[in-house]
Amino acid sequence: MRILLLRTWTTNIGNGFIDKGAKAILSRAFPEANIIEVSGYPNFTAERKDIGVLPEPLSEYENRIRNLTRSKAPHLDRFVNVSDFLDADLAVLPGCILYRYTLEKYLPTLKGLKDRGIPILLLGAGGGDYQKNTQKYVKSVLRQIEPIGLITRDEVAYKCYESDVEFAHNGIDCAFFINDWYQPPKADRQFTNLAFDKIDEPAAFSNSENVIRLDHFPFEQPHGDIYQKIKKYWKQSSFFDKENFFVSDLVEDYLFFYSNARVTHSDRIHACLPTLAYGNRAKFWFETPRGALFDRVLDDDIEKNRVKLDQAKMSHLKSEQVDALRKVVSE
Numbered sequence: 001m002r003i004l005l006l007r008t009w010t011t012n013i014g015n016g017f018i019d020k021g022a023k024a025i026l027s028r029a030f031p032e033a034n035i036i037e038v039s040g041y042p043n044f045t046a047e048r049k050d051i052g053v054l055p056e057p058l059s060e061y062e063n064r065i066r067n068l069t070r071s072k073a074p075h076l077d078r079f080v081n082v083s084d085f086l087d088a089d090l091a092v093l094p095g096c097i098l099y100r101y102t103l104e105k106y107l108p109t110l111k112g113l114k115d116r117g118i119p120i121l122l123l124g125a126g127g128g129d130y131q132k133n134t135q136k137y138v139k140s141v142l143r144q145i146e147p148i149g150l151i152t153r154d155e156v157a158y159k160c161y162e163s164d165v166e167f168a169h170n171g172i173d174c175a176f177f178i179n180d181w182y183q184p185p186k187a188d189r190q191f192t193n194l195a196f197d198k199i200d201e202p203a204a205f206s207n208s209e210n211v212i213r214l215d216h217f218p219f220e221q222p223h224g225d226i227y228q229k230i231k232k233y234w235k236q237s238s239f240f241d242k243e244n245f246f247v248s249d250l251v252e253d254y255l256f257f258y259s260n261a262r263v264t265h266s267d268r269i270h271a272c273l274p275t276l277a278y279g280n281r282a283k284f285w286f287e288t289p290r291g292a293l294f295d296r297v298l299d300d301d302i303e304k305n306r307v308k309l310d311q312a313k314m315s316h317l318k319s320e321q322v323d324a325l326r327k328v329v330s331e
Contacts, residue, residue, distance in 0.1 A: 001033040004083050004091040004118070006109070008102065009044040013216045014175070014270025015095060016251040021174035022094035022123055024181035029325045038083045043105040046075035051225060081109045090329060091120050094174045096290060098127035098157055099134050103141045110145045119148045121328065124174035124321075126153040129289050130160055139164050149328035151321060154292035167331065169324035172317050173293045175270055179259075179277045180318075182252055187260035195264065195271035197235055198286050201242075205265060212257050213245045216268050263306050269293070272302065277314075281306040 003026055007019040019037070026035050083091065091113045097103060103110075113120055127134060142150075142164045149167035152158040153174070162168035192208040194201055195216055205211065215236065239245060248254060255274055258264060264275040267286035275282040276297075284291060284302045291303070297314060300307045 001030055001090070002086075002088045003030065003033050003035045004086060004088045004113075005035055005037045006083060006091055006093040006106070007037055007039050008095055008097070008106075009039065009041045010251075011044070011217060011219050012270075013218055013248075013251060013254055014268060014273075017175040017178050017255075017270050017274050018095040018124065018173065020181045020251060021177040022092065024177040025123065025174060025322060025325060026092065028177075028180065029322045030329075036086065036088070038081065038086070040081070040106060040109070042079050042081050043076075043109060046079035047105045048225075049075040076105075076108055079108075083109055084112055087116075088118050091118050092123050093120065094123040094125065096126050096128060096153075097122065098125050098138050098161065099129060100137050101128055103138065107141060107144070110141075114145050119329075120145055121325075122147050122150045123325070124153045124171060125150060126157045126173070126290060126293060127160075130156055135160055148331075149324075151324055151328075154290075155296060156289070156292045167328045169321070169328075170296075171321045171324065172297060173273060175273045176277050176297065176314065177318060178255065178274050182255055184252065184256040184259040184278075187256065189260075190262035191257055191260055193257050193261050193264040193266070193271065193275065195266035195268050196285070197239070198267040202265070202285070210262070211244050213239065213242055214254060214257060214271065215239055215245065215247045216254075216271065218247045218249055276307070276309045279308065279311065281308050283307070 005023055005026065008015045010016045023035055023037065026033060093106065110120060127138065138161065142161065147165055150161055150165040151169045151171040153172055155170055158168060158170040189210050191210045191212045192205065193212050193214060194205055195214040197216060217232065246257065258274040259278040261275045261280040264271055264282040265285060266272055269284065269290055272282035272284045282302065283306045294302050297309060297317065298307055299310065
């Protein structure tokens with residue numbers, strides 16, 4: 001069996017945790033399968049190039065200037081993805097994909113796979129939001145690509161879209177399988193991990209023992225607009241002024257700190273999630289619809305307390321997800 005694992009883009013290192021967790025699920029469900037990882041970064045780049053270097057225009061004059069930075073022929077009509085040149089028995093797209101931000105970039109690839117008769121499965125899928133306009137757009141895409149199944153990462157996504165696919169399973173985020181993919185080495189100490197880029201780092205933790213400050217955006221966005229570049233530079237300037245900052249281009253490096261955590265405090269879901277997967281405590285400091293993925297796996301409120309996973313419960317949920325994957329593929 002040949003499986004295309006359609007990755008998103010690791011401009012956010014948390015996407016890497018999702019992708020590798022998805023690979024662990026597929027390996028567990030189909031141990032004899034040949035799993036080929038394919039990046040969605042070409043899609044990301046093409047869409048960013050279509051936007052141009054200026055942010056959304058505020059006036060007709062700005063729009064004229066903006067158009068000077070755009071290609072006459074849309075990049076999303078002209079780029080290629082490695083999956084365009086591979087045959088497979090199944091294509092799997094995991095992660096926070098059920099909204100326009102991701103689907104718009106991946107739609108040309110997904111349409112191409114469907115036209116070639118390659119079944120598509122959405123795995124550990126959730127949305128950035130679940131507003132009516134978002135649901136309308138996602139449902140239209142589901143009609144176009146006709147996936148064989150949808151395994152969601154939160155109950156909100158499941159209830160929104162279960163009637164739009166032939167097979168649906170109320171599952172969990174792929175990154176909860178990250179400890180099945182990789183077991184980092186044991187450190188000589190435990191760390192207090194701080195990963196904040198949406199809100200200011202709480203001052204109470206500045207003098208905590210063995211603090212590590214992690215940046216989840218290790219790669220500059222070479223194809224972002226000017227506003228995005230300035231915003232990123234501004235946010236990171238204060239980060240690099242602090243002690244014990246950490247940036248890496250390697251997923252395993254981040255997992256080293258999360259697996260050896262005393263506790264992780266973050267406004268990033270996928271800083272907390274691998275910490276939990278490795279049996280450690282975490283607290284989430286941001287309110288977002290994406291946080292719904294914690295609801296099925298935690299008995300306590302991660303936005304109020306430092307929490308740990310019930311490992312027996314997690315083991316059961318993971319087995320259910322693997323079984324659901326096998327079922328939808330075999331039908």
